[in-house]
Amino acid sequence: MPGSDGKPAAGDLGPEALAYADALHNLARYLTGNDTDAEDLVQETYSRALGSASQFTPGTNLKAWLFRILRNTFISQYRRQRNNPTVGGLDTVAPTGYGPADVGRAKDEVELDRLRKVVAEEIERALMMLAEDARTVILLDLEGLTEVEVAHVLGCAVGTVKSRLSRARAALRGLLKDWKR
Amino acid sequence: MDCHDVRDQLLDFQRGQLGGDVATEVRRHIDGCVECAQAELVERELTLLLERRTPQYPAPIGLKRRLIARWPSASAPAPSAARRPWPRVLLPAALAAAVLLLVVPVAFQLLSPHGQGSAVMVTEAVNDHVRLLQSQRPLEVESGGIHQVIPWFTGKLDFGPAIRFGGDEEFPLHGGAVGYFVDRKAATFVFGRRLHTISLFVFKANGLPWPTSGLERVGHEEVYRASARGFNVLLWREGELGYALVSDVNAQDLKLLATKLAS
Numbered sequence: 007m008p009g010s011d012g013k014p015a016a017g018d019l020g021p022e023a024l025a026y027a028d029a030l031h032n033l034a035r036y037l038t039g040n041d042t043d044a045e046d047l048v049q050e051t052y053s054r055a056l057g058s059a060s061q062f063t064p065g066t067n068l069k070a071w072l073f074r075i076l077r078n079t080f081i082s083q084y085r086r087q088r089n090n091p092t093v094g095g096l097d098t099v100a101p102t103g104y105g106p107a108d109v110g111r112a113k114d115e116v117e118l119d120r121l122r123k124v125v126a127e128e129i130e131r132a133l134m135m136l137a138e139d140a141r142t143v144i145l146l147d148l149e150g151l152t153e154v155e156v157a158h159v160l161g162c163a164v165g166t167v168k169s170r171l172s173r174a175r176a177a178l179r180g181l182l183k184d185w186k187r
Numbered sequence: 188m189d190c191h192d193v194r195d196q197l198l199d200f201q202r203g204q205l206g207g208d209v210a211t212e213v214r215r216h217i218d219g220c221v222e223c224a225q226a227e228l229v230e231r232e233l234t235l236l237l238e239r240r241t242p243q244y245p246a247p248i249g250l251k252r253r254l255i256a257r258w259p260s261a262s263a264p265a266p267s268a269a270r271r272p273w274p275r276v277l278l279p280a281a282l283a284a285a286v287l288l289l290v291v292p293v294a295f296q297l298l299s300p301h302g303q304g305s306a307v308m309v310t311e312a313v314n315d316h317v318r319l320l321q322s323q324r325p326l327e328v329e330s331g332g333i334h335q336v337i338p339w340f341t342g343k344l345d346f347g348p349a350i351r352f353g354g355d356e357e358f359p360l361h362g363g364a365v366g367y368f369v370d371r372k373a374a375t376f377v378f379g380r381r382l383h384t385i386s387l388f389v390f391k392a393n394g395l396p397w398p399t400s401g402l403e404r405v406g407h408e409e410v411y412r413a414s415a416r417g418f419n420v421l422l423w424r425e426g427e428l429g430y431a432l433v434s435d436v437n438a439q440d441l442k443l444l445a446t447k448l449a450s
Contacts (some may be wrong), residue, residue, distance in 0.1 A: 008364055011432065021258070021317055021321065022317045022416050022417070023258070024251070024254055024255060024258055024321065025317050025320040025321055027245075027246040027251055027254055028243075028246050028435035029382075030246070031244055031245060031246035031247075032243055032244045032245065035244035036244070041247075042245075044244065045246075045247065045250050045273065048246060048250060048254075049250070049254070051252055052257070052258070052450070056259070057256075058417070066417075067417045068416060068417045068434060069417050070417075075437075079206075084401075117229055118228055118229050118232055121229065121233060121236055122232060122236075123261065124236055124240065125242045126239065126241070126242045127242075128231070129237065129240055129241050129242070130242045131321045133241070144237070148237055148238065148241065148381065148382060149382060149383075150380075150381060150382070150383055150435065150436050150437055150440075151332075152437060172195070172196070172198070175198075175230070175233060178204070178233070179229070
């Protein structure tokens with residue numbers, strides 16, 4: 007039942023909130039890098055969601071709201087405690103240059119050929135080498151969240167999401183391309 | 188529009204998020220620029236790669252059980268120690284009252300002429316989809332193609348769940364199951380879209396409060412679009428059968444699948 011102020015009570019988040027456990031755990035696993043911390047992070051996320059159910063606005067995207075809680079929890083509780091892998095982070099990756107001088111056809115064909123041979127383990131390794139922001143934006147995009155929803159999760163402007171995603175994908179491509187089989 | 192402009196908009200272009208004129212300009216540039224055409228292929232390949240091969244880490248069963256146990260609406264309330272049991276003589280009356288409390292509001296909504304019924308249809312579709320997602324074994328028949336899934340329903344339903352689209356690379360058909368929609372059996376088809384699950388419920392359409400306004404043309408059918416609790420829902424009927432398509436995938440992708448199903 008809704009609370010006296012018309013806002014949702016804890017139980018009103020409904021069973022659909024639990025239906026996102028897989029998606030939340032997946033992101034948690036990529037953020038924390040291990041199963042134990044990922045489980046703890048998801049449990050803490052749901053615990054916080056219950057505690058702040060009245061802040062959820064009915065009609066908005068519950069999944070994005072839960073992702074936001076998870077990420078904020080990760081930032082406040084986990085990231086400071088561990089040695090977060092940030093090799094090749096966004097700030098260290100130069101923006102991709104454009105134009106025929108930089109992007110030759112032969113070069114792109116090699117990259118295309120290389121991408122087609124990438125295996126799952128290489129994707130995971132590359133994702134884990136990205137900075138947390140870059141990893142998160144790629145995974146949220148993969149979850150099908152809109153740019154507006156991703157912006158809500160990350161607490162940034164919609165335009166920032168677009169540029170972060172673009173740079174994150176370029177960094178990922180660079181990592182995947184550079185590895186020799 | 189130069190190469191820089193095009194590269195900045197490649198993702199939006201591939202996802203159909205650009206306006207008609209801009210999309211046309213990007214298309215025209217790509218058609219005439221070898222480098223941008225190749226870059227477009229690379230972006231598309233990266234998207235496919237991520238969608239198909241990124242390792243997934245679903246929540247372990249033990250974690251799900253712990254979450255369910257702690258979730259207020261998912262676990263049964265503990266009986267109060269102070270509450271005295273119903274006298275045996277009152278049990279039949281109490282059960283009848285409980286049935287009425289459950290049935291009357293639903294029946295009222297179903298029969299309401301003021302559009303409440305369509306909300307019931309949408310809510311039912313979302314609930315059925317969520318139940319499917321939460322099920323440990325959501326599929327009773329794994330897909331080996333539509334010609335394996337459709338015959339599996341034979342003898343399990345009193346209608347033939349005909350669908351025109353049997354899945355492709357964009358929307359692979361994962362399988363099917365028998366479920367319920369409101370008060371009747373439904374054939375459930377499960378499609379994929381990237382990491383998302385899309386449920387299609389096919390059921391006998393008669394006697395349900397189908398929306399009659401706010402419909403839009405999708406393929407050959409008049410479709411009702413709604414969203415509830417973060418899920419997108421499309422409802423339509425074709426002859427004696429009703430169709431409910433539900434997912435948390437974005438509305439555009441869901442409509443694309445509906446177009447394939449209704450064409």
